[in-house]
Amino acid sequence: MKDVLVIGGGIAGIQAALDLAEMGIRVHLIEKSPSIGGRMAQLDKTFPTNDCSTCILAPKMVDCARHPNIAIYTLSELQGVQGEAGDFTARVLKHPRYVDETACTACGDCAKVCPVVRPDEFQMGLSTRRAIYIPFPQAVPQAYISHPDDCLGKDPIVCGRCIEACQKQCIDFDMQEKVLDIPIAAIVIAVGMETFDPVALTEYGYTRYKNVVTGLEFERLLCASGPSGGHLIRLTDRQEPQVIGFIQCVGSRSLKYQRFCSSVCCMHATKEAILAREHIPDVKSYIFYTDLRASGKGFREYVDRAEREYGVEYVRSRVAQIEETDDGRLVFHYEDRASSRPQQMTVDLAVLATSLIPGPGVATLAEVLALELDEYGFFRTNPFSPTDTTREGVFTCGCCRGPADIPQSVAQASGAAARAAQYVAEVLVEQEGQGARE
Amino acid sequence: MSHVTMTQNEETRVGVFVCHCGSNIAGYVDVAAVTAYARTLPGVVFAQDNMYTCSDGGLTEIKTAIKTHALERVVVAACTPRTHEPLFRDACREAGLNPYLFEFVNIRDQCSWVHRLEPEAATQKAKDLVRMGVAKARLLQPLEEQEMPVEPVALIVGGGMIGMTAAVNLASRGFQVKLVEREPELGGMMLRLDKLYPTQDDAQPLIQQRVAEVRRSKTIEVFTASTLHAIKGFVGNYDVTVRDREGRLSSFKAGTVIVATGARVFTPHGMYGYDGERVVTQLELEKQIADRRLQIANCNLQPAVSNLKRVVMIQCVGARIPERPYCSRICCTTAIKNALELRELNPETEVYILYRDTETQGTRYEAYYTRAREAGIQFIRYSLDHPPQVGEGRVVVYDELLGAKLGIPYDLVVLSTPLVAQEGAHELAQMLKVPLDEHGFFLEAHVKLRPLDFATDGVYVAGTCRWPSHLEETIAQAYGAAARAATILTKEHVTSSGVVARVDESLCRGCGRCVEVCEFGAPALVEVAPGIKVARVNPVMCKGCGACASVCPTGAMAALHFTDGQVMAMVRAALLNQK
Ligand SMILES: Cc1cc2nc3c(=O)[nH]c(=O)nc-3n(C[C@H](O)[C@H](O)[C@H](O)COP(=O)(O)OP(=O)(O)OC[C@H]3O[C@@H](n4cnc5c(N)ncnc54)[C@H](O)[C@@H]3O)c2cc1C
Numbered sequence A: 001m002k003d004v005l006v007i008g009g010g011i012a013g014i015q016a017a018l019d020l021a022e023m024g025i026r027v028h029l030i031e032k033s034p035s036i037g038g039r040m041a042q043l044d045k046t047f048p049t050n051d052c053s054t055c056i057l058a059p060k061m062v063d064c065a066r067h068p069n070i071a072i073y074t075l076s077e078l079q080g081v082q083g084e085a086g087d088f089t090a091r092v093l094k095h096p097r098y099v100d101e102t103a104c105t106a107c108g109d110c111a112k113v114c115p116v117v118r119p120d121e122f123q124m125g126l127s128t129r130r131a132i133y134i135p136f137p138q139a140v141p142q143a144y145i146s147h148p149d150d151c152l153g154k155d156p157i158v159c160g161r162c163i164e165a166c167q168k169q170c171i172d173f174d175m176q177e178k179v180l181d182i183p184i185a186a187i188v189i190a191v192g193m194e195t196f197d198p199v200a201l202t203e204y205g206y207t208r209y210k211n212v213v214t215g216l217e218f219e220r221l222l223c224a225s226g227p228s229g230g231h232l233i234r235l236t237d238r239q240e241p242q243v244i245g246f247i248q249c250v251g252s253r254s255l256k257y258q259r260f261c262s263s264v265c266c267m268h269a270t271k272e273a274i275l276a277r278e279h280i281p282d283v284k285s286y287i288f289y290t291d292l293r294a295s296g297k298g299f300r301e302y303v304d305r306a307e308r309e310y311g312v313e314y315v316r317s318r319v320a321q322i323e324e325t326d327d328g329r330l331v332f333h334y335e336d337r338a339s340s341r342p343q344q345m346t347v348d349l350a351v352l353a354t355s356l357i358p359g360p361g362v363a364t365l366a367e368v369l370a371l372e373l374d375e376y377g378f379f380r381t382n383p384f385s386p387t388d389t390t391r392e393g394v395f396t397c398g399c400c401r402g403p404a405d406i407p408q409s410v411a412q413a414s415g416a417a418a419r420a421a422q423y424v425a426e427v428l429v430e431q432e433g434q435g436a437r438e
Numbered sequence B: 001m002s003h004v005t006m007t008q009n010e011e012t013r014v015g016v017f018v019c020h021c022g023s024n025i026a027g028y029v030d031v032a033a034v035t036a037y038a039r040t041l042p043g044v045v046f047a048q049d050n051m052y053t054c055s056d057g058g059l060t061e062i063k064t065a066i067k068t069h070a071l072e073r074v075v076v077a078a079c080t081p082r083t084h085e086p087l088f089r090d091a092c093r094e095a096g097l098n099p100y101l102f103e104f105v106n107i108r109d110q111c112s113w114v115h116r117l118e119p120e121a122a123t124q125k126a127k128d129l130v131r132m133g134v135a136k137a138r139l140l141q142p143l144e145e146q147e148m149p150v151e152p153v154a155l156i157v158g159g160g161m162i163g164m165t166a167a168v169n170l171a172s173r174g175f176q177v178k179l180v181e182r183e184p185e186l187g188g189m190m191l192r193l194d195k196l197y198p199t200q201d202d203a204q205p206l207i208q209q210r211v212a213e214v215r216r217s218k219t220i221e222v223f224t225a226s227t228l229h230a231i232k233g234f235v236g237n238y239d240v241t242v243r244d245r246e247g248r249l250s251s252f253k254a255g256t257v258i259v260a261t262g263a264r265v266f267t268p269h270g271m272y273g274y275d276g277e278r279v280v281t282q283l284e285l286e287k288q289i290a291d292r293r294l295q296i297a298n299c300n301l302q303p304a305v306s307n308l309k310r311v312v313m314i315q316c317v318g319a320r321i322p323e324r325p326y327c328s329r330i331c332c333t334t335a336i337k338n339a340l341e342l343r344e345l346n347p348e349t350e351v352y353i354l355y356r357d358t359e360t361q362g363t364r365y366e367a368y369y370t371r372a373r374e375a376g377i378q379f380i381r382y383s384l385d386h387p388p389q390v391g392e393g394r395v396v397v398y399d400e401l402l403g404a405k406l407g408i409p410y411d412l413v414v415l416s417t418p419l420v421a422q423e424g425a426h427e428l429a430q431m432l433k434v435p436l437d438e439h440g441f442f443l444e445a446h447v448k449l450r451p452l453d454f455a456t457d458g459v460y461v462a463g464t465c466r467w468p469s470h471l472e473e474t475i476a477q478a479y480g481a482a483a484r485a486a487t488i489l490t491k492e493h494v495t496s497s498g499v500v501a502r503v504d505e506s507l508c509r510g511c512g513r514c515v516e517v518c519e520f521g522a523p524a525l526v527e528v529a530p531g532i533k534v535a536r537v538n539p540v541m542c543k544g545c546g547a548c549a550s551v552c553p554t555g556a557m558a559a560l561h562f563t564d565g566q567v568m569a570m571v572r573a574a575l576l577n578q579k
């Protein structure tokens, strides 16, 4: 009777689950996508020390999978809770994977024969996957999934090639969704964030101009396991860019879109500019910013190093508009601060630092759990009890309570785990007290 | 793939797994060639390559191979043991093999990453390293891990908001807490604050409530006006002595330690005309505001602070300069807080904040910055090219955005100074054998994934002694450090690594050089017979670094897993002309 439900398997949910489990508390970790890992799995390297993101994340994912106190439910969502804090029953809906996740060896034979080609979400649509696929190679659980919207094989006359290809016979299109009722004492929510879609800012021509990409797309282009195999290219001609322009606060700190600051983008643009230089030694990066926010541990020195050692140039100006030239290059129009005159710069690739915004899961969960949101749509917390939500027994950490970097998300995750553990202990004491009185 | 040769019965059976790591390794190293080469090495009865050896699937393949090929040693050639060795060791353990019969060969960091431009040489080096790894693996010995009991008591050093918050959390979970505070009073920095950003709540009720919770708790023992006098031992099992100002000593046992000693505000002597009267720090201003507020409340005095016509705040005083390059995170928001308070006390007061970048990340703090601008506080951006000049009655500043020089008359100049390392941090770090960064803040085990741990097991860190931060962040860290400590405190035992130093007592002369050289206090001399001493190593404290073995004059001390025989086998394999 002292299990805890953790919702969301990004780095915050993973850390919270591991800490709870190591404190001897049983954890049910539910993740809506086919694998745990969250956004961090999509990043190339991480500021401020440039370690490879997947390399540091993967062992934690595997630890989660192997921990005797943690049960992972992927493709799962919370549908509702009954009872009171301390004595909840969580109703979890688990969607079918159509692949037996304990039997699948991730050999990929099925995907080789699958005729359906779809944009690969993990690669930000920059490459393709089949209808049956593994989201990324280090996915946990290590199992393929057949996407129900993409697959033709629900009607076995139409397809079903993968079934024949799979030697382990783990594909089963009769698999049904399952409803699980799990008794729990407390909940930790860690459903993370989405990134803002910058098409709304028509002046930057995102999607109209192929060489305008978002930060997350750029991370994939940098990554050795990315769509270009780690070759940093611009998308029109697959040539290496010589000049890259980074535009900050895209959608953030704006009256029209998000009024808040997204916290991590000054730093991730700096990182991306450093990494670009490591890929292409003579590339030149310009970062167009408003304020350069770098107050975390080691951040200011990181920025100083970007300027000094990697030739990154910070331009304090807002790019008003991007125009495309005939050869796919991009002209930035901005105001030169010194002269207050309009100025232009031509770059090969533009990278938009788009805001971190609450994902759709946040509002849904808020409703299911009767939690308050703040004015921006993140879970409401109090700065002086930062991991508590507005409901007793429900705690939160990571980017779903506001934009945060990895160290902050991890520290908050441990914090939320401590609060949940404290709550579970107090409930136990109370119940024992009642038991004794009765 | 490779079939098993049953001829060399007496030969140790080695299995080799070569990892692609996606394209991390396979992009530069010919993994198939390395695998084929491994099959030719003496003792190797099985070799295969994997896309991701560390994946669930990869680990299962290792376990299956151990069973089907009766492997006695496992070698994985992959990324780095730093993150991945425990996984592979556990896979061996789960398949019934002693986990120390495993050897890691690093062909990512040491081959593909560093020799990107020369794939052939990288492949050759990978083969060489695999040959060395196999040579060592054949000589590996099973090692035992030891269990030691855990004392379910947490020692917390520092009784500010953060130390107390961690204490209350742990106590409410049933653990004993010993809270050591250097000052006579609990509370730390917050005792000196007036209001709190980003809510303008009063600081005192919040901190006093936490003090009351600590005082009320039956399981928290508070030592005020006290410091750590001595600490010996290791995770789960520390002997602690605390000393108070009168020199009285108290001793107790503890299982874990949380460091929460806070930081100090930099005093800007000799900068911008700092005199503590017309030119003050933000912390001094907080006190003035608090005093004035008290006066207003008590005697309806016309308060001096509210007579101020113009206040100029200068940001980054002593921060983000070559001597102290970091940004202290809290001073932009502190300035806004105090500016809002001044406007509150007297709406006529004009406040100018001369800043370099506004450090107001996230939702609340950006909203706070907006609120400040809406409240009429003037933000003027300067750069180090033209720092502000504080003259008689006027601050002259070059406004970067306007591109013009401004002269602002003032009644008061307030300097926003950074947090700097706490006094005594260095001594404490030495006593606990944990590192500090170049600025004197405590240095965690891993910047991203272990922000609250030290590399030394059982010791954790939270609050401004780790890095300047808002309460929102430091309180989350306080709970976080409590969780990390509780992961130890809830266990009955901690388990030592098998990779430790061991003394051959028949060779040991008891010279004690190992005791001198060990950074972790693991070896100690014990008298085994009258006048005869030998060294013995505490396996839980030993990190297996081998420093002791290298100074031992008789060869009595051996670093297990890196014995002379094993290392010499690797050297011989390295020198074998590559074939
Ligand atoms: C381009 C970019 C670069 C970055 N670079 C860095 C960097 O270099 N260093 C750094 O420190 N930080 C960086 N960050 C920030 C970092 O990505 C975040 O701090 C981190 O991912 C937050 O982790 P999280 O667990 O809170 O959220 P997420 O990573 O978003 O994980 C949330 C998880 O919850 C799941 N989920 C969502 N809704 C539901 C639901 N309803 N039910 C169940 N599960 C659900 C999601 O599928 C996901 O797995 C970067 C961010 C971006 C956008």
Ligand SMILES: Cc1cc2nc3c(=O)[nH]c(=O)nc-3n(C[C@H](O)[C@H](O)[C@H](O)COP(=O)(O)OP(=O)(O)OC[C@H]3O[C@@H](n4cnc5c(N)ncnc54)[C@H](O)[C@@H]3O)c2cc1C
Residues within 6 Å of the ligand: B157, B158, B159, B160, B161, B162, B163, B180, B181, B182, B183, B186, B187, B188, B189, B190, B193, B195, B196, B197, B198, B226, B227, B228, B260, B261, B262, B263, B265, B282, B283, B286, B330, B334, B337, B419, B422, B423, B424, B428, B462, B463, B464, B465, B469, B470, B471, B472, B474
């Ligand atoms: C001027 C100023 C204004 C601020 N305003 C705000 C604000 O409005 N809102 C906000 O969110 N944050 C604010 N902060 C930040 C906030 O004060 C910190 O986040 C928080 O107080 C840190 O608490 P702590 O416990 O880590 O450190 P501290 O409060 O500094 O406590 C550390 C304690 O450890 C003790 N100690 C030190 N060394 C030893 C030793 N060797 N042995 C035993 N004890 C020792 C000290 O005496 C002290 O009591 C402000 C900071 C400053 C400097």
Ligand code: SF4
Residues within 6 Å of the ligand: A099, A103, A104, A105, A106, A107, A108, A109, A110, A111, A143, A144, A165, A166, A167, A168, A169, A170, A171
């Ligand atoms: S073929 Fe079968 S075992 Fe192989 S990845 Fe596909 S579903 Fe899994």
Ligand code: SF4
Residues within 6 Å of the ligand: A110, A113, A114, A115, A116, A130, A131, A132, A146, A147, A150, A151, A152, A153, A154, A159, A160, A161, A162, A163
């Ligand atoms: S049945 Fe579906 S997943 Fe399988 S091969 Fe056909 S389309 Fe692909």
Ligand code: SF4
Residues within 6 Å of the ligand: A248, A249, A250, A252, A253, A260, A261, A262, A263, A264, A265, A266, A267, A290, A291, A292, A293, A353, B361, B362
């Ligand atoms: S972190 Fe930087 S780029 Fe991101 S919103 Fe804040 S100021 Fe803009």
Ligand code: SF4
Residues within 6 Å of the ligand: A295, B315, B316, B317, B319, B320, B326, B327, B328, B329, B330, B331, B332, B333, B356, B357, B358, B359, B416, B418
């Ligand atoms: S927080 Fe603001 S005042 Fe403090 S060092 Fe950083 S930029 Fe300067």
Ligand code: SF4
Residues within 6 Å of the ligand: B500, B501, B517, B518, B519, B520, B521, B522, B523, B537, B541, B542, B543, B544, B545, B546, B547, B548, B549, B559
């Ligand atoms: S191996 Fe290192 S840690 Fe262990 S006793 Fe020797 S010197 Fe100390």
